[in-house]
Amino acid sequence: MATIGIVGAGTMGGxxxxxxxxxxxxxxxxxxxTDVLNxxxxxxxxDLQKGIEKGKISAENVEQTKQRIRSTSTxxxxxxxxxxxxxxxxxLDVKKNIFSELEQRCLPDAILATNTSSLSVTxxxxxxxxxxxxxxxxxxxxPHLMKLVEIVRGQKSSDxxxxxxxxxxxxxxxxxxxxxxxxxxxVNRCARPFYGEAxxxxxxxxxxxxxxxxxxxxxxxxxxxxFELMDLIGIDVNFAxxxxxxxxxxxxxxxxxxxxxxxxxxxxYLGRKAKQGFYKxxx
Amino acid sequence: MVFLIGESPMxxxxxxxxxxxxxxxxxxFNRPLQKEKLPPLLRSSSTIPRGTALAIELTNTDKEKKKKxxxxxxxxxxxxxxxxxxxxxxxxxxxxxxxxxxxxxMGLSALPxxxxxxxxxxxxxxxxxxxxxxxxxxxxxxxxxxxxxxQDRIGMVLxxxxxxxxxxxxxxxxENAAPPRDIDTAMKLGTNYPLxxxxxxxxxxxxxVFSVLESLxxxxxxxxxxxxxxxxxxAAGKRWWST
Numbered sequence: 001m002a003t004i005g006i007v008g009a010g011t012m013g014g015x016x017x018x019x020x021x022x023x024x025x026x027x028x029x030x031x032x033x034t035d036v037l038n039x040x041x042x043x044x045x046x047d048l049q050k051g052i053e054k055g056k057i058s059a060e061n062v063e064q065t066k067q068r069i070r071s072t073s074t075x076x077x078x079x080x081x082x083x084x085x086x087x088x089x090x091x092l093d094v095k096k097n098i099f100s101e102l103e104q105r106c107l108p109d110a111i112l113a114t115n116t117s118s119l120s121v122t123x124x125x126x127x128x129x130x131x132x133x134x135x136x137x138x139x140x141x142x143p144h145l146m147k148l149v150e151i152v153r154g155q156k157s158s159d160x161x162x163x164x165x166x167x168x169x170x171x172x173x174x175x176x177x178x179x180x181x182x183x184x185x186x187v188n189r190c191a192r193p194f195y196g197e198a199x200x201x202x203x204x205x206x207x208x209x210x211x212x213x214x215x216x217x218x219x220x221x222x223x224x225x226x227f228e229l230m231d232l233i234g235i236d237v238n239f240a241x242x243x244x245x246x247x248x249x250x251x252x253x254x255x256x257x258x259x260x261x262x263x264x265x266x267x268x269y270l271g272r273k274a275k276q277g278f279y280k281x282x283x
Numbered sequence: 284m285v286f287l288i289g290e291s292p293m294x295x296x297x298x299x300x301x302x303x304x305x306x307x308x309x310x311x312f313n314r315p316l317q318k319e320k321l322p323p324l325l326r327s328s329s330t331i332p333r334g335t336a337l338a339i340e341l342t343n344t345d346k347e348k349k350k351k352x353x354x355x356x357x358x359x360x361x362x363x364x365x366x367x368x369x370x371x372x373x374x375x376x377x378x379x380x381x382x383x384x385x386x387x388x389m390g391l392s393a394l395p396x397x398x399x400x401x402x403x404x405x406x407x408x409x410x411x412x413x414x415x416x417x418x419x420x421x422x423x424x425x426x427x428x429x430x431x432x433x434q435d436r437i438g439m440v441l442x443x444x445x446x447x448x449x450x451x452x453x454x455x456x457x458e459n460a461a462p463p464r465d466i467d468t469a470m471k472l473g474t475n476y477p478l479x480x481x482x483x484x485x486x487x488x489x490x491x492v493f494s495v496l497e498s499l500x501x502x503x504x505x506x507x508x509x510x511x512x513x514x515x516x517x518a519a520g521k522r523w524w525s526t
Contacts, residue, residue: 140473148472177469182460187473190455190466190480193447201443206434207404215431218402219392219441221477226444253507254451 003028005081005106007098009071012115013087014040015143018047021068022057022144023172028081029071037071044069047144078105083168085137087115095119096127103128111161111168113137117188118244121154121181132158135165138185139174149174150185183248188241192255195238198226199258209278231277235264284309284334285422288352289341289369291316296398297339298325300426309335313348331359337422340368341393344494349373350381357382365418367405369393371442372498375435376408386412389419392439394495396486403428406435437502438495445483446495452480453511463524482526484514493518 004020006013009031017029017040031037048065051057057065070077078084084106086098095114102112112134114124125134136152149169153162162178169176179185184192198212207215213225230238239261246255264270264277271277285301287294288311295310302308302324309328310321321327331338338356342349349368356366362384368375370390379385390406397403403423407416423430433439438446452466461469467479484492493514500508517523 146473148469150469150473175468175472177461177465177472179461179465179469180459182455182458186455186461186466186469189460190448190452190470191474193451194444194474197444197447201440204434204436206436207431207440211431211433212440214429215402215404215433215440216444218429219397219400219404219431220445221400223475223477253505254454254509256507 002026002082003080005078005084005102006030007084007086007102008088008115009033009036009040010087010089011141012139012143013085014043015141016085016087016115016139017069018044018065018144019139019172019174021065022048022061025068025171027069028077029069030073030075030078031071032073034071034073037073041066041069041071047142075101075105078102079107081106081110083111083113083165085113085115087139090116090118092119092123095124099124099134100127103130109133111135111164113165115139118184118241120183120248121152122156125154125156131156133161135161136181136185137165137169140187147173147175148187149176150187151176151178152181152185153178154181184241184245189245192242192245195226195230196242196255196258199260202227203258203260227278231271231279231281234271234273235261235277236270239265284332284336286331286335286338286356287311287341288338288356289313289349290344292395293341293343293369293393293398295322295325296395297341297393298322300399304425304427313342313345313352331356335360335364337418338364338366339391340366343369343372343393344490346373349378353378353381353388357384363387365389365415367391367419367422370406370435371439372437372494374408374437375406375411379408379410385410387415389415390435390439392433392442394442394445394487394491397441401427401429402431404431404433404439404441406433406439408435437498442495443499445487446492446499447508448480449484449492450496450511450514453513456481457511457513467526481524485523485526489514489523490518490521 003026005028006017007030009029017027021027048062084102121136125131135157138150140146140148151165166176209227213227216222216225242257269276275281285306286309287298290313298308298310299322308325309332310325340352366388375390379388389411392404456463463481467481470476470479496510
């Protein structure tokens with residue numbers, strides 16, 4: 001079976017490692033911090049354990065899955081990888097450095113994918129001599145539960161790279177959707193009005209937070225209203241996505257952030273993780 | 284006895300719900316509906332029956348026609364008869380200003396498909412009387428609906444959010460980010476939306492969506508509410524991706 005390298009062992013990297021190992025791939029999980037690596041392995045173990053409890057997976061399969069994951073803090077081990085998914089911090093210079101390191105160590109036909117949600121795949125690929133092998137592979141949080149993967153075609157991604165990446169996503173049990181390298185790709189972009197208009201409606205005093213959420217759930221059939229969802233995602237995280245798309249489109253007014261978002265972040269009301277966002281949560 | 288006047292398919296959609304809970308329903312369409320298409324529980328009439336206790340106006344895409352309908356209701360019904368009127372593309376306040384007795388009118392979030400949901404938004408104006416509010420709340424309660432009272436503004440809450448979701452998805456299609464069906468797939472799997480934006484527009488009707496967006500743009504006057512040319516074209520051509 002092929003080997004998948006994963007760079008960055010945070011929530012996304014760890015989750016992708018989980019999915020890949022569970023699908024039978026050998027996984028090489030990289031992080032500069034051994035602490036982060038250990039925490040990721042622990043979390044994968046816990047999540048797999050939950051799978052046993054729910055009857056989704058056998059104890060034997062869990063053991064085999066865990067054995068397929070090897071952790072490392074050096075890129076020197078990446079030479080056997082057929083595909084690498086980078087899931088490091090969302091900073092362009094950090095990602096560009098990682099990609100040029102990977103280019104020097106991986107096989108010439110290995111696919112180099114980025115899990116970026118907000119940066120341009122084409123910009124990340126600019127650090128690599130052969131940008132045809134670079135592609136976006138945007139997983140959703142948590143990767144072991146969310147079915148969707150956005151396959152992002154950079155300006156220079158080759159058709160073969162795209163085809164292989166789509167095949168791989170399917171082997172991981174995911175539903176791939178191909179999107180061109182445009183700000184926010186599909187989901188982050190097309191979801192902007194859900195939050196943006198709700199914030200406008202709140203800001204203009206048309207309805208309260210509670211009423212807007214109730215309306216969206218009961219009149220629209222959505223599982224969650226926009227404010228509940230912002231609290232869950234993290235108001236700071238959602239604000240950062242909005243700002244990123246706004247800046248990448250040179251200030252397109254449809255994506256302009258709202259002062260309410262800034263005020264909530266300034267106050268430290270970041271949502272569930274801070275026990276307070278648009279709603280209060282039990283301490 | 285309830286009288287409904289306005290656009291298909293909203294008149295049938297709400298009319299059938301009223302008939303099912305025992306109201307006697309008379310309907311009048313802006314454009315005549317073929318007889319075989321009229322649901323069996325509804326009776327179509329060009330005149331408004333005496334004894335009508337509540338009149339409902341459901342027109343979003345043609346403001347002049349809407350005004351004619353509202354004025355017809357005023358002329359035909361006693362001054363105390365309550366009027367519930369879609370206020371998604373024309374505010375209830377503006378509609379009430381057409382009337383000699385503005386206290387009788389309240390706005391409703393009426394769009395095809397949304398009318399069948401569990402909750403509807405209502406918008407009183409500064410002149411809406413408490414009696415009008417309570418009559419309408421009782422009526423909607425009998426239909427088994429929850430209500431949310433919102434300020435009287437174009438697009439209200441859900442129609443504004445939904446139509447802007449459709450607008451954004453339409454820009455994404457135009458800009459070749461991804462094809463329409465893939466956008467729906469991505470939004471349903473990536474965000475857990477009950478329907479993708481393209482499907483929403485198919486259910487609601489692209490001409491309805493266009494009317495809401497046009498009214499929002501006119502009302503708010505911001506580039507943010509610029510209508511995707513694709514929406515404009517498809518609404519004019521009466522075509523959309525069917526799902």
